[in-house]
Amino acid sequence: MLVLGNAAIWTVIVALLVSIGCYLRAAQGTGSIHDRMARFGRCAFVVAALCVMLEAVVLGVLLVTHRFDVKYVYEHSARAMAPLYWFPSFWAGQEGSFLLWAFWTAILGVVLARTSGPMERRVMPIYAMIQLFLGCMAAIKSPFLLLHPDGGPAPTEGLGLNPNLENPWMVIHPPTLFLGFASLNVPFVFAMAALLWKDWGSWLKRAMPWALFGFSVLGLAMMMGGYWAYEMLGWGGFWGWDPVENGPFIPWLALIAFLHMAQIQRVRGTVMGLTLFFALTPFVTALYETYLTRSGALDAFSVHSFSTLGGISNSVLLWVLAGAMCVSLALLFRHRRAIKNTENPLDAPASREFAFILAVILLTLCAIISTVGMSAPILTGLGQKIWPSMKQGSVPEDFYNRVNFPIALLLAVGLGIGPHLAWRGGGKADAHKLSICYAISVVGALGFVMLIKTFGTALPNILERTDHGNVFHGKDANILYMLLLFTACIFALISNLTLLARVFRLKKAAGAEDGAKTLARVGPRILTVGGFMSHVGVCVLLLGIVSLATFVRKDSPTLVLGVPKAVFGGAYRMTYRGQSGDYETDRNNVMKVDVDSADGRESYHAVIPYAARAMEDGQKMMFIHPAILHERSGDLYIAQTSTALSFPTPRFVKDLGMGKNWTYGPYTLTFKEFERDPAAAIFISQTGQMPDVFPVYAVLNVTYQGKTTEVRPANIRYKDQTREEDSPEVKLPGGWTVTFDGMSAGATDMSQPMDKKAATESAKIALREDSGPPVPAIEVDVSTRPMINLVWLGTLLTVAGGLLSMRRRIREIRVMPDTDDNPKPKAKDAPPQEPRRKAVAGA
């Protein structure tokens, strides 16, 4: 099996080299030799692709058959796992995720070879080079290495997965993500082919469906990742501006920029250089993000920086990244004359081109901001070398939210106005309609303001100075910003919906776009609304975000067993009903909480997973996940923070220094000394290890009504570190109890807690009037997630819109394969024209 896997890795490399060579030879002309070379090239690529799939199959088989003698299988899987989680095991480590990326690249490559038509022999060698890079990564860091290369017994059980990865979303999110990354290759290779062979005419039309595919898949992958974080991680959010999240986000923005530029180019025949630039960018930025997250460069600053790749792989990645960037820029520079604008698309500010370009500018700025923020540690680290007074640092989430806000605002406004504008500014923008939209959005904004007032948050007094005297910070200002964004979104939404209605009604898209006749020929009318659907989706998404930012309510109650507690000012009552098992020993333990609304209409039984799970080395890790209650108007998000004990009578706690007295109520306590449990002491001296149960006693003299007795309350620690310390109550004469809560903490030197001679020692002693044992309780953070469904709905609409547009562009290629996307005069050394084919009638 391993031999097969390793052989496949090397076959991939050889086959790809052959394929590149054949294709390059084939690209030199159009004779029969060249055609044959192209066929060989394709065969060799298919062989390589099959070998990559073979590698994936081999890894799968190794995982399923529990081959723990293989290092990768040992580190990422375990017999105790449910079979569903073999999938996350596949891509849990560096080698596996690179293999997944190579897998999708191979599949897409075969599709590309078969559908790129006359451009095949130009794009495929470049594509094969990308596949080769991924193949080399597999050769350097193979998933098929043995755990003990020099012999040794194979372990019977693997280390298993990080519990956070044992989630159905982790089964589908990574493959979708890497499919998206793989699809970024295609616009890149098309643009490269155009630059290398100076063929400006046929690349754009073919690259567009691929870009739309990538846009949709990456969007979907990001949504899945966001939902996983929301469901699993307990902080209630779905986007943290972390490098791993920015990774697909920035190429995604570049894709959108490309798609808009491409539209301008097809209609006006200009901005060729920028279109090429934006076709090259997604792949390069994806490589950059891969380097940042896998190389360990952000190690000290991000939770997500994975284990580092290691020296050689890091270098390969860096060189490929640098190479792709330099070659792209060099080629763009070299051909700058040929790809210059021949017309100025910005000649009419009230034209659709202008709106598109403004959108592209805003998207680019957003991408730059996110890249800069993500790279802040590296940038400041480099800056520190030049200016020693600068310190290396990172930016918090706040940075992204603040800086991206004006961009989001302008984009929303643009989304409203843009679709109403005509190409070349011909015909006035429908000012009348736009005014109506604006009026409606103002009404909507007033409604929003009333909602804010109803739900208890005060309106800002903008003349009032808050928060360090700066009126633009603080919660009140936040509401103002959200109000602006809300108005802009409603405006854009209504504006787009009126257009949608019009497109459906019109039989001919009169004057709205060039190529109207081809529109009519190409497929049913639904295909023309892809762009609009995506725009509407973005507005809906932004509305969801505005709602979350403005109407969230939080509470942190302590829920005592069986006692209903009012939260959110009485809107809901929560009652803790106990555990299903024992969280310290039961790995599937859950906490049960009943949630009832005040008006009695809603009633839920929430289940909060809360259990300690043993890891391979005996250590236990807490497995805590939120409970999410779904309602139409939003979610109720319950995250448990800890367990507690609730005492029926108050406790009085004191840090009692050694030798000191404490008088409270009818008692006087003197703390004499600490005492170790003798059995535990013997165990330690014999074995040198901690026993499973380790009690420490505080020896106290208790004086009550003139009589003095000695009591020894215990503080019991457990070797199993997820079990809480126990402080059993000791009854005192007179009906009170005393507990020894632990040794006092503070800024003192705690390194020698058992040294009886340390003068700063003190014990935490608690007195309580006894009226019954304590009752278990849990502490939770509850928050509302109003209108969060809009976030998921908006994203899905955006993705669907992309797919609809993709279908349309594919049909366009089939219907009119030879139309030149660039109606301007070609550069001098254009390739010979492909023979004309008959256009297929109809769709």
Added chain:
Amino acid sequence: MIPRKAIGPLIGLTVIVATMAFTISTMKSTLISKLTFAEARKATDTTVQIIGTPVSGTMAYDGTAHALHFAMQDETGATMPVTFKGPKPEDMDSAMAKATKITAQGVFDPKQSTFVAENLLVKCPSKYQGQTGATERSYKS
């Protein structure tokens, strides 16, 4: 006054310049710098970041104040007491006490003479023998 042809590029340029200026100024004000312990003691008005390993035996949780206390040390051996307000981490004595690296983001409070952390990034020793990898956890107060 402004030629019609130039309006477009002008608007575009304004947007770009304004955004970049805003970005740089926001970055300056929100940047969390990584400082040494000595520098952190002096920077008492901005959020900063310090990195170190926990000193064994100093990890303790104060139930009444809902705060975690421990001491950190850096490569030079200097120590810094840290306070983190929040619920008691369940793996306080195991994973946190044995952490190979803790990154604390917060601000130094000279009155309490302790670093008040808002955010902890804990890198725990990997369960894989001899591996360089590690599991990481983030605690936000």
